[in-house]
Amino acid sequence: MTVTTSTAPNLTTRPEALLLDFGGVVFETTKRPEAIAEFADHVAELLARAGHDIPAHELVPVLQGGKKALKDWKNAASRRLHPRELTHREIWRDFYASPLPAAAREVLAGEAPELQEWITQASNEHAVRPGVRELLALAAELDVPVGIVSNAHGGRAHRRLVEEHGLAEHFAVQVYSDEVGIRKPNPDIIELAAHALGTTASRAWYVGDTFDRDVACARRAGVGAVFLTRHHSTERVPFPVADVPDGVYDTPQELVELLRATRPGPFQAAAEPKLAGDSELPSAILLDHGGVISTSVTDHAGRRAFAHRLAADLRRAGWQLSDVDAEDAIAQTLTAHREWKRAHHAETDGDAVVEIDPATYWVELAGAAIESRLAGSATGVRAWLRAEAHALSAAWGVAKSTSTIRPGVAELCAAAHAAGVPIGIVSNTVSGHGVRRKLAAYGLADLVGVSVYSDELGRRKPDPLVAVTACRALCADPARAVFVGDKPANDVVCAREGGIGTAVIVRGGSVPDAELDAVLADPASPQRPDLVIDEMSELIDVLHLRPFAAGLPQGQPAVSESFALATDR
Template sequence: MSDLPLSLRRAPRALLLDFGGVIFQTRKRIEGRDDFAASLVARAERAGRRIDVVTVRASLDAALTALGHWKHASSRRLEPREMTHREVVGDFIAADLPAPIRALLIAEAGEVLEDMNMLISDHEVRPGIPELLALAGERNIPLGIVSNAHSGRSHRRLLAAHGLAGAFAVQVYSDEVGMRKPHPRMIELASAALGVSPADAWYVGDTQDRDVVAGRRAGAGAVVLTASKHTDNPPFGVADTADAVFPTPEGLYEALRAAEPPLAAAPAPAAAPRDDRTALLIDHGGVISSSTPDDALLDAFCVDLARLLDGDDERVDAVRARGLIAAGRARHREFKARERLSPDGIREMDATTFWRDLVGDGLSPRARAVLEAEAHDLMFRYGRAKSRRTLRTGIRALLEQCAADGTTVVVVSNTISGRAVRAECAAHGLDHLIAAYVCSDENGFRKPDRRIVDEALLIADAAPSRTWFFGDKPQNDAAAAQALDVARRVLVRGGTTDDDALDAAAASGLATDVVDSASDLADLMTSARDAVGIAIP
């Protein structure tokens, strides 16, 4: 088969197959939906609940249409998650049914979805599959399955019923691993389980938007399609293409039979080379600007908050509103202290939790509902009202120098409102000098958790060795930067940390430099660039 692309002329070290459209051809049974609806009615009757099959069938029809749209939308995402069995049943299959029956079906969701898969469709082994599996066995090519599925257990059951289960060393189903194609991790997981790199595997599917895209994202050695009713009808345009498309798996069998023996294992892919980009990651509070409490601003905000909350069931004036905020902030400090000890990362609190649960603790249901509805706008307004911001000396000149040098600037801020941080920088006339803002309330994690800095580095597309981090808190800014090997970790005096703590951070190596102002950092960056011709020595 000399007309095959180079990627298929040498056999893989592992072969990964999709389930539907590759191993099995599925066909909707004419009576399938009625049979499944009847099975749901029977489940309800066993629990002493009666419901007519027409109602169940209507809910099922709506569910399957909506699920189709959800699957198409999910395949546009970079790393889509799979719904749990309980979500599929509760939010789709039984969404229109009475609450007790819906609860029953949710409780039995795994069995319900297994029944659905077995009753709605017939499954027939596709031509060429038995021969393909036998050939892979003869050539000692391990086999795996990578499939989106609402019921992996039903797939395992079908494989066993057709005598195929023993051919596969691993089976990866989306409902069992919590993600769905085109998430590349599914292919990576199957490859790892077979002891190979994705680059040494062929991945075979039948869809462009899920299978081809997943294979390319995972770096599979070859991506092949065996045509099904889905192959030529992607829900949206897909830029990636398969290495080959065969009408049936018989073509895949012939390609594998003709392929030369595999090469030695591919080396681990090297990290993508970076160009000469440099970056400045910079904190906001205490670094870009200093803050001074402003009672007039806060008083005006408390008047507005009281107006929102006051009612016959909850009397709130401006004085009480200020007390509620103070209590909420105290609880927030306790939350932050607990999070620093969490082994799962230092998470940021969302606006809804802050206002409804911390500020609104003990208020009437109506008042808490108001806080929940208004939480995001309240957080933005409060972020700007709790203090007045003043631009620190040398910041504008530093950012202008970065713009002239081609150094990407990303603000990395622990904040209750990234929207307020952006507004403050815009008010200072700095927004055109800043490439992006990575804020804890939007990222979900607070410094010193490395994930917030990792996102900023990805945006800047600069290696840590060519990056500066400018902050004022050793245990937040310098520690987060050090966790990602950022080369220069510069702390500024006059922020929220006393000089002794800053000097101790420099002495310990946590910080590389301590400066008096942003002007000093600008000088450091210029000296480093002039010394070796780049921004980091």
């Protein structure tokens, strides 16, 4: 009985590949209650050969606990966007055998592939589902290649079952998660199978039996059509799933006529995320923080206070560091961080520019500076720094400088908000938390649509991922977006490589005017912006936001000399 079906155009177009799940689609599985006791006997024999005497009856609850934990892990993994698969050793070391003595655990981890093959075959009875043989025969008749795409912790056993039931010749490829290292709903596993059959996911049909793994995976991969055949887990969804299939059937038998009715033809492309419509307004405004939203000066008193607090906290934990030595350690850490940034920027492969993480900053960079200044043994101080690294970064982000919001920023953000132009913050920072606190203090937090901070993203400008991530989050057309920064080498390059349509540099940030003028004088420079402004308020008119700036002074501000120079390109 067909429960639901879709009239989508791709249901009448013959797929270039038919991808089937293993359990619940190709095979009906029936649990064997006696399998756990048999498995405990098998494991006890393996351990006994290695000299470990653990009775089977003691292993039963251990194995049952591992099975339950593994089921919970699978459900949790189904919530992830791109889950990886566990290795066989992980399954046994961290799930089934984790309560056992270390030596016994190592024995079983070493036998993990064979154990997984054994348990996969022994846990269930397997029978070919109604209609599968007819569906495979029809696919062969229509020259539609068929593949298996399955979450499996025993792919080798699945291949054997396919062979034993006389189905192997019908499958052009078999993709099992434990063999390829990724699992549904990771869309890459479906795309991998489609590519293996000489096509793409958008030109393939996929048939599964679960919403959280199969339907979600298929929709993420952009398949031409996705169907479910009811099985044990179809209605047992671990959490709500918004994605829906094109059809739900009781058995694969009902797919036979659906496939037979298809005709060769073009597939309809999957719909792209909706972007803002054409307008003289930008699709989004991406603002750097330091130098753009605010200007800052070094807070020497704040830095001293931070160093003294760090020293006091270390002394409380038993590490003897004086206040003066803590100040020197912070200064050395800042120098080491500058060297780290130069080295990692120079070593970037392609366009990936990584950001330092709190553990590296405080354990490796600060750790070396602190260890050399401790009175007495330094063994263990890096463990303290590792535990406190995130809290230290947040406190340092606030203490290191005093920031003041730039004139015109609040008015610009308010006008953009009134116009429906989303704002994104794109900032290289040691503490996104600290920047958020500052934006809240400026009264801007409620006007920001998305925040992309390097310490949270793991990449820093000029890496284009910073700009790309912001536009993706705002559903903004990058070509119509505006990126406002103060460092051409970071901000303009990030904007250009991220496909941003307009790159703006504001004077008065961290780059001297003479350096900006040198960039502007070179028409071929990849750092040359489209526009240079003196004040942020100039953007209200440049971006056609004046009609939305209620209560702001009316009239066109004078165009700065730098603006005229930048537009002459």
